[in-house]
Amino acid sequence: xxxxxxxxxxxxxxxxxxxxxxxxxxxxxxxxxxxxxxxxxxxxxxxxxxxxxxxxxxxxxxxxxxxxxxxxxxxxxxxxxxxxxxxxxxxxxxxxxxxxxxxxxxxxxxxxxxxxxxxxxxxxxxxxxxxxxxxxxxxxxxxxxxxxxxxxxxxxxxxxxxxxxxxxxxxxxxxxxxxxxxxxxxxxxxxxxxxxxxxxxxxxxxxxxxxxxxxxxxxxxxxxxxxxxxxxxxxxxxxxxxxxxxxxxxxxxxxxxxxxxxxxxxxxxxxxxxxxx
Amino acid sequence: xxxxxxxxxxxxxxxxxxxxxxxxxxxxxxxxxxxxxxxxxxxxxxxxxxxxxxxxxxxxxxxxxxxxxxxxxxxxxxxxxxxxxxxxxxxxxxxxxxxxxxxxxxxxxxxxxxxxxxxxxxxxxxxxxxxxxxxxxxxxxxxxxxxxxxxxxxxxxxxxxxxxxxxxxxxxxxxxxxxxxxxxxxxxxxxxxxxxxxxxxxxxxxxxxxxxxxxxxxxxxxxxxxxxxxxxxxxxxxxxxxxxxxxxxxxxxxxxxxxxxxxxxxxxxxxxxxxxxxxxxxxxxxxxxxxxxxxxxxxxxxxxxxxxxxxxxxxxxxxxx
Numbered sequence: 001x002x003x004x005x006x007x008x009x010x011x012x013x014x015x016x017x018x019x020x021x022x023x024x025x026x027x028x029x030x031x032x033x034x035x036x037x038x039x040x041x042x043x044x045x046x047x048x049x050x051x052x053x054x055x056x057x058x059x060x061x062x063x064x065x066x067x068x069x070x071x072x073x074x075x076x077x078x079x080x081x082x083x084x085x086x087x088x089x090x091x092x093x094x095x096x097x098x099x100x101x102x103x104x105x106x107x108x109x110x111x112x113x114x115x116x117x118x119x120x121x122x123x124x125x126x127x128x129x130x131x132x133x134x135x136x137x138x139x140x141x142x143x144x145x146x147x148x149x150x151x152x153x154x155x156x157x158x159x160x161x162x163x164x165x166x167x168x169x170x171x172x173x174x175x176x177x178x179x180x181x182x183x184x185x186x187x188x189x190x191x192x193x194x195x196x197x198x199x200x201x202x203x204x205x206x207x208x209x210x211x212x213x214x215x216x217x218x219x220x221x222x223x224x225x226x227x228x229x230x231x232x233x234x235x236x237x238x239x240x241x242x243x244x245x246x247x248x249x250x251x252x253x254x255x256x257x258x259x260x261x262x263x264x265x266x267x268x269x270x271x272x273x274x275x276x277x
Numbered sequence: 278x279x280x281x282x283x284x285x286x287x288x289x290x291x292x293x294x295x296x297x298x299x300x301x302x303x304x305x306x307x308x309x310x311x312x313x314x315x316x317x318x319x320x321x322x323x324x325x326x327x328x329x330x331x332x333x334x335x336x337x338x339x340x341x342x343x344x345x346x347x348x349x350x351x352x353x354x355x356x357x358x359x360x361x362x363x364x365x366x367x368x369x370x371x372x373x374x375x376x377x378x379x380x381x382x383x384x385x386x387x388x389x390x391x392x393x394x395x396x397x398x399x400x401x402x403x404x405x406x407x408x409x410x411x412x413x414x415x416x417x418x419x420x421x422x423x424x425x426x427x428x429x430x431x432x433x434x435x436x437x438x439x440x441x442x443x444x445x446x447x448x449x450x451x452x453x454x455x456x457x458x459x460x461x462x463x464x465x466x467x468x469x470x471x472x473x474x475x476x477x478x479x480x481x482x483x484x485x486x487x488x489x490x491x492x493x494x495x496x497x498x499x500x501x502x503x504x505x506x507x508x509x510x511x512x513x514x515x516x517x518x519x520x521x522x523x524x525x526x527x528x529x530x531x532x533x534x535x536x537x538x539x540x541x542x543x544x545x546x547x548x549x550x551x552x553x554x555x556x557x558x559x560x561x562x563x564x565x566x567x568x569x570x571x572x573x574x575x576x577x578x579x580x581x582x583x584x585x586x587x588x589x590x591x592x593x594x595x596x597x598x
Contacts, residue, residue, distance in 0.1 A: 025335075072487065074483070074486055074487060077486060078511065079389075079390070102489040102490070102491065103489065104489075105486065105487055105488065105489040106488070106489035108408060109487060109488075110483075110487035111485075112483055114480050116480035116481055116483065116484045117484075118481060118484065118498075118499060119481075119503070120503060120505075129488065129498070130488040130489070132498060133485055133488045133489070133490035133492065133495070133498055133499075134488055134489040134490055134494070135496045136489075145486070181484075181488070182487070182488070185488060238559075248406040265528070
């Protein structure tokens with residue numbers, strides 16, 4: 001376990017999730033985001049305590065995926081992307097002029113909605129692809145492969161066919177392979193953008209177990225449309241909402257148990273009870 | 278009535294048959310059209326082969342390995358031309374493949390959308406330039422420029438046998454003909470490679486980007502391996518044009534029936550296709566037959582290139598660990 005154990009969610013005041021968690025692993029301050037002239041997020045302030053899992057929930061089109069992509073500087077790769085405010089990782093602004101986006105993306109990994117292993121590589125090749133692509137040097141590749149695949153809960157299923165094509169795997173296995181791939185470059189934060197939305201319930205359950213285990217050693221931020229999933233995997237939750245033709249905002253954030261059992265904002269109450277979205 | 282499981286027989290499934298009369302007629306027309314292509318191909322093969330066999334019987338192995346065009350003695354050998362075709366294609370490939378790849382990488386991954394759209398149209402327009410125009414351009418405009426480049430190459434790198442020149446004449450060289458072929462290859466190859474690159478699945482690009490990968494490493498490990506089959510196909514398509522190109526080469530090369538192994542700045546060379554067009558006008562009956570036989574060799578050569586290309590494309594499923 002980590003040296004600074006995460007605060008018990010219930011003990012944390014709803015509006016300041018970091019109050020008991022020490023300095024946050026990640027934090028966005030007054031973050032606003034644009035696509036061209038269209039503002040899609042406004043003044044988002046969220047802190048992500050180290051070694052916890054935070055769920056970002058909200059209806060489609062409220063900017064959750066956009067937000068998560070600002071956290072490892074993938075947002076800026078879209079033509080016309082704009083941003084104001086700042087994003088801190090370990091207290092440092094990742095958008096500062098002297099910060100190399102490549103190092104940011106290595107420290108803050110990402111898993112996407114659709115499992116995207118590299119089809120031209122083997123299972124083993126996929127796990128190690130981050131090292132190859134980024135030029136990162138780490139010894140003992142065999143160990144890395146076994147270790148990350150175990151963490152991703154896939155080792156037992158693939159240990160005898162590491163040199164097989166990644167295309168052989170089922171959707172759920174491919175998604176866990178992608179998680180292993182993200183872990184191989186030793187990120188401190190793992191962003192997950194609806195990682196289970198393309199998967200069957202059994203695979204979803206496995207991934208959720210994986211997330212719970214990973215959250216003991218790294219910081220996880222997960223976008224999900226599935227309320228039950230948010231309650232199962234996350235310590236904290238932030239609820240995003242966008243009125244029609246308005247940028248998305250964070251309506252409410254806090255400990256997951258609070259958000260779901262005792263939300264302060266009526267819109268949150270309606271959303272978590274499935275009355276809209 | 279029940280049937281014992283072991284007595285079950287698969288039913289005959291009528292596939293492709295349609296109950297719609299219009300559909301049936303349409304199917305027949307399409308099938309016929311498809312076979313027409315095959316018949317034409319077979320017809321050409323038979324016709325050329327028919328001319329080819331007596332020539333080989335007459336000339337023997339010399340037809341392939343010798344280099345001579347001597348109507349008086351009745352001796353014909355096309356090795357210099359066959360080799361010339363290969364040499365010109367290699368020069369064209371060396372120039373056109375990197376140029377096409379870089380151009381398509383720029384268009385797909387670097388250029389702003391508008392620039393890329395304009396470039397795409399320009400490249401497609403380039404592909405539409407008739408080869409006779411390129412031949413004239415090569416002869417009147419480009420030859421002088423390229424001859425100056427050749428002279429520079431020869432002056433500074435003349436110690437390399439590749440760039441030697443004994444006559445002081447830098448026009449009519451394989452170098453220039455190869456460059457003209459490259460100009461013809463680039464638009465064809467680029468339009469295919471651009472298409473292939475643009476089809477790199479965005480989720481794979483996302484994956485690479487999120488793993489902290491540079492553009493170069495994304496290209497090398499994701500986009501190029503993903504599109505390898507298509508990229509090779511594009512190159513082969515361009516090569517097919519280069520191999521069969523007639524007029525443009527005819528204009529810019531000095532046809533000499535002597536094998537020029539690699540001295541690409543020497544004013545002598547040739548190719549099968551340009552030889553055919555050069556000799557055709559004043560050919561006697563025997564020469565005509567030899568030219569048709571040479572055409573058969575060219576035909577089989579391009580066929581082999583295509584087969585090799587298919588084999589390579591078919592193997593793209595291979596894994597890199």
